[in-house]
Amino acid sequence: ARSAVFAPLPQPGLIVVDEEHEASYKQSEGFRYHARDLALLRGQQQSLPVLLGSATPSLQSWQRAVDGKTTLLRLGRRTGGRPLPQVELVDMTQTPYRTLLSEPLLGALQATLERGEQSLVLLNRRGFAAFLQCGDCGRGFTCPNCDISLTWHRQQRRLRCHYCDYHQIPPESCPACGGTDLEPMGAGTERLQMELEKVFPDARIARMDRDTTGGKGAHRQLVEGMMAGRFDILVGTQMVAKGHDFPAVTLVGVVNADAPLNFPDFRAAERTFALLAQVAGRAGRGERPGRVLLQTYSCDHYLFGAVKTHDFEGFCRQELAFRRELGYPPFGYLVNLVLAGNDAQRVDRAAEELVAHLGPMPAGVELLGPAPCLLARLRGKHRRQILLKSSSRAPLHRLLSRLQTRKKPVPSGVSLTLDVDPVDMF
Known part of the structure; x- marks a missing residue:
């Protein structure tokens, strides 16, 4: 820890x-x-x-090594000299609309089952569906505490918020129009498991996510079950990508591989590459070679070209070029000021007053905002952020020292969080 x-x-x-x-x-x-x-x-x-x-260093650490500030040590081959798995891209723009599992992936799963080998299938969203939507009026169900749709957990028969854990039983009809056609939209690991069980009724399929590993010893039992060969297919969120060594796993499939790229964070590509490279590394760790199929709508994205050829350095060069041009880490420094409170108007005023108190920006410092956070309301609190960006730390330190000259930087009823070098921007 x-x-x-x-x-x-x-x-x-x-x-x-x-x-x-x-x-x-x-x-x-x-x-x-x-x-x-x-x-x-x-x-x-x-x-x-x-x-x-x-295996996928952060770009900050990688750049430090490139600059000679740290020593770069390489492991040039896998344990036992086994080859890296073959990575293939499945172009989902050529498949029927709303297809969850492509024919190439289903065919690969069938072949793996016939050989008596194991498979991992990653979908980095838990629950059955991203949300429920009325088919008549289009209304969805949102958390009363957070600006986020409630995720449909079919097995639990609950609509649940993954941020504050609010949950409710879904109504029989739409509260807005009375319609009864409440349709699950999007997919999570629960639905993926159900779809696989329909296609492969004789396969032994398990699921690894926060819903199935919450009980005492549940995670260990899943890992031991895979090691003992009690499961043929393991479905899961990013938990399945984290350091497991299952020698019998020869196939890894990733559903919605490009979904994390849509997250509004400058680190989205870096995190997506790390996740895909890590989960790909679960295939072919035993005596038999591995194969990886990535379902994506963005085959021409440079990230997928790098994942396909296991070209971490090529990905870094391209991604770092973007970071350098925009002044983001590791070529710049960030400070995120987050204001939160029960009264949205009071939070807005406090944010504007804080910007005024900080005064003119020193040379080399850029102020972005104030603006609503990605989750503008979280656990009942309205949230606004002010992002400070600079090519060096010194002017940021001088700027933040101005906050110390103010006896109370924000009014009562409003909290202020200062996050230096933020890793999450929600």
Whole structure:
């Protein structure tokens, strides 16, 4: 866990940050810190070597290595000298509308079952459907506390918010027009499992997501079941991509592989590449070669070309060129100021007053906002953000010091969160 960086060991000899690219190393509430950065700081202060390990390093860490600030160590081959899996793109623009599983993926799954081998299928959305929609008037169901649609969990018979955990039983008819045609839209792992069970009724199919691993020992039982060969197909969210070593898995399929690219975050491509590369690495770890099929509507995107050829460095070059042009990390620094409160108008006024208090921007600092956060309301709080961007830290530090001169930077009823080097922008 990230708090291990504070372990009071008297004389540690080495600090290892495994999977250093993971966003979960950032503490996002209370005292905010990034465990990777603190590990580097502790190593510097105590003259300790720090090893940052990842098959898909963060672009910040990669650029530090390119600049010679850290030493780059490479593992040039897989364990046992096994070849990397063959990656294929399935062009979903050539398949019927709203097809969840393409013919190439279904055919590959069938062939894998016939050989007695195992498959992983990734869909990074839990639940049965993204939302329920009235077929007559188009009305959906949103969380009363958050600006987000409620996800339909068919097995639980609940509409659930994945942010505040609000849930409700769906009505028999639409509250707006009285229509009874409430249609599930989009797909999650629960629906994917059901579709696979229809196509392969004799296959032993399991699901790994937060809904199935919440019980004590549930995650371990799924992993042990795969290792013992009790399952033929494992369906799951990004949990299935995280470091599992299943020697019998020779096929990995990814449904909606390009969905994360649509997230409005400058790190969307980086995170998508990491997820796809990590899950692809689950195939062919045993004696038999692996195969990966990615269903996408964006075959011509540079990311998929890089994933297909296992070209991490080529992806980095292209992505870093965009970052450099726009001044985003690792070529710039960000500070996100988030204001939240129960009264939307009070939060808006507080945000405008805060911008006025910060005054004219120093040379080299760009202020974006104030603007609604991606989730403009979360757990009942209305949220606005002010993003500060600069090519160096010093002017940001001077700018933020102005907040200290104000006895109360925001009025009562409004909270202010200062996030230096944010990893999430929602």
